[in-house]
Amino acid sequence: MSFAELDLDFTIEQAIMDMGFDTPTPIQEQAIPIALDGSDLLATAPTGTGKTIAFCAPAIQHILDRDEQSTTAPKVMILAPSRELARQIYNVVIQLTAHTRIESQLIIGGIPYGMQQQQLSENCDILVATPGRLVELDEKQWLDLSDVSYFVIDEADRMLDMGFASAIHHLAKQIPSEHQTLMFSATLEGEKMGRFASALLNDETQQLRLGESSRSVPNQIRQIAYRVDDEVHKEAILEHLLTREHVQQAIVFVSNREHVDVWVQRIRKMGLMCDGLHGEMKQGDRSEHLKQMVRGRLQILVATDVASRGIDLPEINTVINLRLPRKADSYVHRAGRASREGAPGDCISLIDINDLPMIEKIQRFMQANIKFGRIEGLEPKTKARSPRSRVKKKKAPTKAKVKK
Numbered sequence: 316m317s318f319a320e321l322d323l324d325f326t327i328e329q330a331i332m333d334m335g336f337d338t339p340t341p342i343q344e345q346a347i348p349i350a351l352d353g354s355d356l357l358a359t360a361p362t363g364t365g366k367t368i369a370f371c372a373p374a375i376q377h378i379l380d381r382d383e384q385s386t387t388a389p390k391v392m393i394l395a396p397s398r399e400l401a402r403q404i405y406n407v408v409i410q411l412t413a414h415t416r417i418e419s420q421l422i423i424g425g426i427p428y429g430m431q432q433q434q435l436s437e438n439c440d441i442l443v444a445t446p447g448r449l450v451e452l453d454e455k456q457w458l459d460l461s462d463v464s465y466f467v468i469d470e471a472d473r474m475l476d477m478g479f480a481s482a483i484h485h486l487a488k489q490i491p492s493e494h495q496t497l498m499f500s501a502t503l504e505g506e507k508m509g510r511f512a513s514a515l516l517n518d519e520t521q522q523l524r525l526g527e528s529s530r531s532v533p534n535q536i537r538q539i540a541y542r543v544d545d546e547v548h549k550e551a552i553l554e555h556l557l558t559r560e561h562v563q564q565a566i567v568f569v570s571n572r573e574h575v576d577v578w579v580q581r582i583r584k585m586g587l588m589c590d591g592l593h594g595e596m597k598q599g600d601r602s603e604h605l606k607q608m609v610r611g612r613l614q615i616l617v618a619t620d621v622a623s624r625g626i627d628l629p630e631i632n633t634v635i636n637l638r639l640p641r642k643a644d645s646y647v648h649r650a651g652r653a654s655r656e657g658a659p660g661d662c663i664s665l666i667d668i669n670d671l672p673m674i675e676k677i678q679r680f681m682q683a684n685i686k687f688g689r690i691e692g693l694e695p696k697t698k699a700r701s702p703r704s705r706v707k708k709k710k711a712p713t714k715a716k717v718k719k
Contacts, residue, residue, distance in 0.1 A: 425598025643680035
C-alpha cells in the first residue's frame with residue numbers, strides 16, 4: 316500500500332514524500348482510515364513505528380475538510396506527557412502542513428506565561444501541548460477550546476503515571492461534546508487505564524493492537540547484564556562499553572537528577588562528548604542538548620526516565636542502565652530507545668547487589684530471562700548470590716511408575 320491509497324489530500328501526501336516516506340507503516344495503514352472515517356480510536360503500538368504521522372495526517376485532513384478560516388480557537392488539540400514529545404509532535408505537524416495555510420502552536424512548560432498569552436491570541440488550527448501548562452493557561456482564562464473537534468491523547472499510560480488524568484479530564488470538559496478522540500498508549504492493561512479510556516472514548520471506539528507486547532523488548536534489541544562491585548567497577552565497565560566501535564550514540568540512564576550531573580562529568584573525563592537531560596532542567600537547555608545529539612555533536616546522553624519515551628533520536632543504538640528503574644515497565648520503555656524502525660541495538664544493565672530484586676521483578680514482568688555476561692579483565696571480585704531465573708521452562712511430563 317502507498318500513502319496515495321489512504322485518501323489523504325495531495326498536500327499531505329507531498330509533505331510525507333518530502334519527509335522521505337513512501338510506504339505507510341502498519342500503524343499508519345490501519346489507524347489513518349479509522350481516523351478519516353471519524354471514529355474514536357484506542358491504539359497501542361511500539362515506539363518508532365510512526366504513530367505520530369498516524370494521528371497527525373488525519374488531523375490535518377480533518378481541518379482541510381472543514382474548510383474554514385483560521386481563528387484563535389484551535390480545531391485540533393494534541394496532548395503529550397512531556398515537553399520533548401510535544402515538541403517532536405509539533406515538528407511533525409509543521410512538516411506535514413508545509414504545503415497548506417494551516418496554523419499551529421506549541422504550548423509547553425518552561426516558557427514565560429506572557430509569551431504564551433501572545434501565542435494564544437494568534438490564529439491557531441492545531442494546538443500541541445502538555446496538559447499541565449494548558450490547564451494553567453485555561454485557569455487564567457486565556458484558552459479557547461470551544462471549536463476543538465479532533466482530540467488526541469498520546470502516551471496515555473504515561474499520562475496516568477505522571478498524574479495528568481485530572482488535567483486531561485478538565486480539558487476534555489472544555490471542548491464541544493461532539494468531537495472525535497484518538498488515544499495512543501504503550502499498554503491498555505490495568506483497571507485504572509480502562510476507566511481512563513472509557514471516560515474519554517465513546518461506545519463505538521475501534522481498537523488497534525500492533526507490534527510487540529507492552530511487556531516485551533523487541534527481538535532486535537540484545538539484552539545483557541553485568542554484575543558490578545561498586546562505583547569504581549561500574550565506571551570502568553561503563554567506559555569499556557561506551558568506547559566500543561559499534562556504539563553510534565547512547566543513552567545512559569540514572570535514577571535522579573543529581574546522578575545526571577555526576578555521571579556527565581565522569582563520562583567527559585573518558586574523552587567522550589556527553590551532556591545530560593532531566594525534568595528539572597531549563598527547557599532551553601533540554602532542547603539544546605537534544606539538538607546537539609541530533610546533529611551528532613554529542614555521543615552520550617545521561618538521563619533520568621524523562622528520556623525513556625517520546626524522544627526521537629534515531630542514531631541511538633545503545634542503552635545502558637546504571638541503575639534499574641523502580642517499575643518493570645519502565646525498563647521495557649528504556650530498552651526500546653535502543654532501536655528505531657527495527658534496527659539492532661543493545662540494552663545493557665550494570666547490576667549491583669541492590670538491583671538484584673528489581674531485575675528478578677523485571678524478568679517476571681517480561682516473562683523472559685536477561686542474560687548475565689562477563690567482560691574479560693573486568694569480572695566482579697565480590698561473590699553474591701546469582702539472580703534467580705523467574706521464567707521456568709516447562710518440564711516434560713514424567714511417566715508414572717507401575718508397581719510390579
